[in-house]
Amino acid sequence: MTNILISGGSVAGPALAFWLRRHGFNPTVVERAPALRTGGYKIDVRGAALDVVGRMGLREEVVRHGTDMRIARFVDAAGRQLAGMDAQLFGGREGDDVEIMRGDLARILHDATRDDVEYLFDDSVTALEETADGVRVTFENGPARTFDLVVGADGLHSNVRALAFGEESAYLHDLGHYISICTVPNHLGLDRTEMMHPAPGRSAGMYSTGRSADAKAMFLFSSEPLGYDRRDVARQRELVAGAFAGQGWEVPRLLDAMGEAPDFYLDSISQVRMDRWSSGRVVLVGDAAYGPSPASGQGTSLALVGAYVLAGSLAAAAGDHEAAFAAYESDMRHFVEENQKLAASNLKGMVLKSAGQIRFQMFMLRLMPRLPGRNRMIRRVTEPIRRAATAITLRDYEAASSSAS
Numbered sequence: 001m002t003n004i005l006i007s008g009g010s011v012a013g014p015a016l017a018f019w020l021r022r023h024g025f026n027p028t029v030v031e032r033a034p035a036l037r038t039g040g041y042k043i044d045v046r047g048a049a050l051d052v053v054g055r056m057g058l059r060e061e062v063v064r065h066g067t068d069m070r071i072a073r074f075v076d077a078a079g080r081q082l083a084g085m086d087a088q089l090f091g092g093r094e095g096d097d098v099e100i101m102r103g104d105l106a107r108i109l110h111d112a113t114r115d116d117v118e119y120l121f122d123d124s125v126t127a128l129e130e131t132a133d134g135v136r137v138t139f140e141n142g143p144a145r146t147f148d149l150v151v152g153a154d155g156l157h158s159n160v161r162a163l164a165f166g167e168e169s170a171y172l173h174d175l176g177h178y179i180s181i182c183t184v185p186n187h188l189g190l191d192r193t194e195m196m197h198p199a200p201g202r203s204a205g206m207y208s209t210g211r212s213a214d215a216k217a218m219f220l221f222s223s224e225p226l227g228y229d230r231r232d233v234a235r236q237r238e239l240v241a242g243a244f245a246g247q248g249w250e251v252p253r254l255l256d257a258m259g260e261a262p263d264f265y266l267d268s269i270s271q272v273r274m275d276r277w278s279s280g281r282v283v284l285v286g287d288a289a290y291g292p293s294p295a296s297g298q299g300t301s302l303a304l305v306g307a308y309v310l311a312g313s314l315a316a317a318a319g320d321h322e323a324a325f326a327a328y329e330s331d332m333r334h335f336v337e338e339n340q341k342l343a344a345s346n347l348k349g350m351v352l353k354s355a356g357q358i359r360f361q362m363f364m365l366r367l368m369p370r371l372p373g374r375n376r377m378i379r380r381v382t383e384p385i386r387r388a389a390t391a392i393t394l395r396d397y398e399a400a401s402s403s404a405s
């Protein structure tokens with residue numbers, strides 16, 4: 001039985017563990033957080049990724065936890081509505097897009113694997129030493145162990161990628177924007193509603209899926225690279241507060257609440273681009289390998305599909321990792337590229353550069369529901385996403401499973 005260490009227990013890690021178990025491998029997941037991280041923001045599962053979730057037998061549960069968002073309202077500095085957008089309007093065709101909170105998806109994947117996968121929380125890999133028949137892994141807390149293969153599923157700032165491939169600056173491509181998210185009190189009483197206040201070069205928002213007294217605040221702004229220490233949260237809060245100083249609507253109140261938020265998050269909107277996703281017995285999956293950035297809206301779907309293809313390729317190659325990694329890369333490359341392409345165009349609509357652009361976008365949103373050609377216009381927005389989300393034909397690897405164990 002092949003022993004495989006997976007670093008990262010969010011989406012890609014547990015999904016990979018699920019499929020590796022299904023194919024007869026023996027995965028262990030190491031996660032730096034002390035327990036399952038259930039926080040986060042809303043994410044989409046689309047196209048081929050929904051198919052993967054269906055093959056896992058989890059589709060109904062994922063759909064049941066869908067956010068069911070109703071409307072996005074755009075407001076000016078005084079809180080007056082500029083435009084409203086029905087969430088269903090751009091939501092894709094019924095059944096090919098599910099929006100779910102990241103934490104709910106992570107919990108569903110963890111529940112589906114916890115009984116037959118070893119999870120090591122509160123630990124992290126510190127060194128990888130490859131030998132002829134395995135990888136000697138040293139951990140921060142636990143004793144060193146040898147695994148046949150090691151997978152980095154540890155996100156945008158992947159630890160395994162740094163250890164096996166070198167500095168992240170060689171792979172991270174900054175798209176010129178930052179995103180900050182945190183939990184705040186739902187003081188506007190929002191129910192399945194998102195509010196956005198667009199301003200030139202920045203956009204602040206707040207939404208609630210209606211499931212709790214909390215809401216999420218979101219700050220999106222364009223910026224040159226900001227040099228800061230990723231562990232220095234106080235400095236990061238200052239940077240967000242500085243970027244939104246003097247803004248109207250509820251922004252001052254949201255910035256105050258951000259100061260208290262337990263789950264403050266700030267990161268650049270960046271893409272991971274690599275020529276290869278494997279090196280010897282080490283391979284990457286999900287954001288660690290090909291994070292398309294939050295602006296693409298496709299990171300979770302790439303992670304779910306990547307996990308399925310990687311595990312299946314290992315089963316199909318009967319554990320020959322070199323052949324499996326080559327097949328994984330060739331099956332995934334086009335799909336990844338198509339989805340990464342979405343980010344740049346989405347960003348243009350998410351952060352508008354001038355007051356004139358904002359006025360025009362708001363005018364179009366108000367006009368849209370009344371336009372005779374509205375369905376064609378909506379398709380122009382949704383069709384590239386649908387095409388990218390389905391730009392892979394999933395193989396059926398089940399037949400290969402029996403030969404893997």
Ligand SMILES: Cc1cc2nc3c(=O)[nH]c(=O)nc-3n(C[C@H](O)[C@H](O)[C@H](O)COP(=O)(O)OP(=O)(O)OC[C@H]3O[C@@H](n4cnc5c(N)ncnc54)[C@H](O)[C@@H]3O)c2cc1C
Nearest residue numbers: 008010011012032044154155159286287294297298299300
């Ligand atoms: C603000 C925001 C909004 C987003 N919106 C969307 C969206 O609308 N649609 C969409 O599809 N995607 C969205 N995404 C992207 C999506 O969250 C990711 O693409 C997806 O979660 C990728 O999953 P992953 O498992 O590869 O990485 P991650 O979810 O980043 O998980 C990495 C895991 O590795 C763990 N880890 C990190 N370092 C170590 C270490 N040293 N040792 C052990 N474990 C470690 C982390 O704790 C984490 O649990 C968004 C992301 C952000 C940040």
